[in-house]
Amino acid sequence: MTSKLSTRFFGLDLNSPVIAASSSITGNTAQIIKLAEAGAGAVVLKSIFEEEIQHQLNEELNLRADFNNDPEYLDYFDYVIKDENLRKYTKLIGDAKLAANIPIVASINCVTSGEWMSFAQKLQDAGANALELNLYVPGSNQKLGSADNERIYFDTIAKVLDLVSIPVSIKISPYFSDLSSMIVKLSQTGVAGITLFNRYYMPDIDINEEKVISAEVLSDTNDYVLPLRWVGSMAGKTACKLAGTTGIHNGETAVKFLLAGASAVQVASSVYRKGPGFITELNGFIEDWMNEKGYQSIDDFKGKLSMKKLENPTFYERVQFMKHFGEKEF
Ligand SMILES: Cc1cc2nc3c(=O)[nH]c(=O)nc-3n(C[C@H](O)[C@H](O)[C@H](O)COP(=O)(O)O)c2cc1C
Structure with a gap:
């Protein structure tokens, strides 16, 4: 079925450009059904986390320290814990596919390009329509240079593309030393889409208790300006x-x-x-706005205000406030 809001992303036809992003809400079949009924173009399932499973594995091994020198035992636990997590995740994919009549995108959070990637194939076999890689290599290891960190992205994508036939997209951070060329190079790897930019857990400080705490988890209304700038700068320049x-x-x-x-x-x-x-609110707003402007499809106006299409692209290039704002008196 095509609607006025039809678009393509994740290498798939979607009935709406509004996607329910990966979060704990999308880790539950009952919620996924509600998101589909509300008109989501697709649902990205909560990521299966490499770090979380490794942590669980380490905890289990600490509890059973007596066995820790036995390689067969270690292998066994490694297998059982990964298998259990994978089983739960593939069941979520299967249940979501049965219950909701929209594309279901599985999500893997990867911080290395190791054995973990073999899970991708199992997510495809479970029925996922596409895969999103939630890629973030924290640049905190001072022994690694930017080229080492960036290589992990390309290695991971190459391994996953090798393993699956469903379309693979990535969601990235803005934290690269050469963001525009990185986005272009990533777009040329064979991925179907790139989402700019993921939001991460951030530490904050409680000055009364004098301890490190979690910063606000949910985004603010003005947080959109950074991804908007980069979508506008890169649109029409990526593969x-x-x-x-x-x-x-x-x-x-x-x-x-x-x-x-x-x-x-x-x-x-x-x-x-x-x-x-x-989600229904967003779909309604977009459709009303299109009707008001006389647009028949998303393609009629998509990218109309991208840097590539503007006669004067300086709005996207400018980074300093300069004179105009500097003159305001306080
Ligand atoms: C509580 C919470 C959990 C999230 N979990 C994941 C996750 O498992 N995988 C992922 O790729 N993104 C995750 N995200 C990021 C979201 O998918 C989304 O890209 C980000 O929050 C920015 O969108 P927003 O401003 O609408 O929240 C999470 C975000 C929140 C707030």
Whole structure:
């Protein structure tokens, strides 16, 4: 079925550009059904986390320290814990596919390009329509240079593309030394889409208790400006489609991303705050705006305000506030 809101992302035809982003909400079949009923173009399942499973494995081994020198035992536990997590995740994919009539995208969080990647094939076999790699190599290891860290991205993508035939997309951070060339090079690897930019856990400090705490988990309404700038700067210059995520809290912002050149937007924080109805709200706003402007399809206006299409692209290039803002008196 095609609708006025039809678009393509994840290498798939979607009935709406509004995607339920990976989060704990999308780790539960009952919620996934509600997101589908609310009109989500696709649901990205909660990521299966390499680090989380490794942590669980280490805890189990600490509890059973007596056996820790026995390689057969270690292998056994490694297998059991990974298998258990994988079994739960493949069941979620199967249940979601049966219950919701929209594309289900499995998500792997990977911090290395190791054995972990072999899981991708199992997620495909479980029925996922596409795969999203939630890629983030923390640049905290001072022994590794940017080229070493960046290689992990390309190695991981190459391994996964080798293992699966379903389309693979990636979601990345803005933390690269040469962001625009990295986005272009990543787009040329064979991925179907790149989502700019993921939001991460951030530490904060409680000055009364004098301890490190978690910063606010959900995004703010103005957080969209960084991904918007980069979607607008890169649209039309990449070998794959782009989507935006972070800070999309209303219909206006969703339309801005489409005008900047995104094929879709991924939302999480506002779904936490407002429930699945937020997706219906965004779809309604986009459609009303299109009707008002006389657009028949998303392609009619997608990228109209990207840097590539603008006669004067300096809005995307400018980084300093300069004179105009500096003159304000306080
Ligand atoms: C509580 C929470 C859990 C999340 N879990 C995941 C996850 O498992 N995998 C992932 O790729 N992104 C995860 N994200 C990131 C979201 O998918 C989304 O890209 C990001 O929050 C930006 O969108 P937003 O501003 O609408 O929240 C999570 C976000 C939140 C708030």
